[in-house]
Amino acid sequence: MNARVFMVHSCSGETGGNSSHNDGEDQMNRTEKAELIETLNSAFGAATSVVVTHQTGMTVAESGELRQKMRDVGATYKVTKNRVTKLALQGTPFEDLAEFFTGPTAVSTSSDAIAAAKTIFEFTKTNDKVSIVGGGLDGKILSKEEVIELAKLPSLDELRGKIVGLLQAPAGKVAGVIAAPGGGLARVIKARADQLG
Numbered sequence: 544m545n546a547r548v549f550m551v552h553s554c555s556g557e558t559g560g561n562s563s564h565n566d567g568e569d570q571m572n573r574t575e576k577a578e579l580i581e582t583l584n585s586a587f588g589a590a591t592s593v594v595v596t597h598q599t600g601m602t603v604a605e606s607g608e609l610r611q612k613m614r615d616v617g618a619t620y621k622v623t624k625n626r627v628t629k630l631a632l633q634g635t636p637f638e639d640l641a642e643f644f645t646g647p648t649a650v651s652t653s654s655d656a657i658a659a660a661k662t663i664f665e666f667t668k669t670n671d672k673v674s675i676v677g678g679g680l681d682g683k684i685l686s687k688e689e690v691i692e693l694a695k696l697p698s699l700d701e702l703r704g705k706i707v708g709l710l711q712a713p714a715g716k717v718a719g720v721i722a723a724p725g726g727g728l729a730r731v732i733k734a735r736a737d738q739l740g
Contacts, residue, residue, distance in 0.1 A: 576627055583631030583650075586619065590652040594659045594678040594690055595643040598622065601672045609673070612662050618653035620663075636682030643677045656680060657698050664694035 587593065601609075606622070613620040625644040632638050653659035660678060667673050678690040685693065697705070 579623075579627055580631045583621075583623065583628060584633075584635060586652045587632055587635035587637050589654065590637070591654050591656050592652070592659050592678065592680050592693075593637050593640060594651040594663050595640060595676045596649050596651070596663060596673050597646055597676055598649050598673045599647050601670075605670060605672065609663075609666050609670075612666060613651060613653075613659065616653070616658040616662050617655060618651055618659040618662060620649060620651045622647075622649045637679045637684075639684050640677070640679050648676065649673075655699065657693060657696055660690050660694040661696075661698060664691055 598606075610620050625646075625648060628644050628648070628650060629641045632641050651659040651663055660675075663673065663675060667675065675687050675690050677687055678685045678693075680693065
């Protein structure tokens with residue numbers, strides 16, 4: 544929503560008008576940029592992982608679909624201006640990601656180490672308008688290949704499921720062993736009772 548308002552202000556500033564109106568527009572743009580830089584800086588500071596992508600020709604529906612998938616896993620996806628993003632990266636663990644911000648970029652952040660990378664990677668399998676450029680994990684810069692390898696790791700929920708499965712399997716086996724001799728003993732007692740009876 545803010546991006547649309549920003550675009551409208553930018554367009555109206557380009558059409559001309561009196562200089563006081565343009566000064567107001569410039570001041571508003573500076574204020575909006577400062578707020579955006581502060582918001583992005585906070586997001587980078589709180590993030591465990593960041594994924595940088597190039598995106599070209601995405602429709603509003605495709606972009607909305609990707610944003611929703613990212614929200615579903617607790618991550619964000621934002622198309623940003625490179626200059627603004629580079630300023631926002633300053634003073635964060637991901638400051639060295641600035642080199643990735645050329646061309647039509649978008650940035651994803653997440654407090655989960657794998658969620659953003661996995662979601663973007665899965666999305667790129669069905670949509671060639673988005674491509675992974677690189678990223679970062681706990682301040683370490685990752686190449687495109689490293690982000691893809693990160694995306695292939697099991698998520699925290701998948702790992703939890705595997706651990707629960709591992710814990711339940713021995714418990715089931717123990718219950719089976721305990722039940723089997725008891726059942727065998729009961730059959731032996733019944734057979735003996737039938738013989739006596």
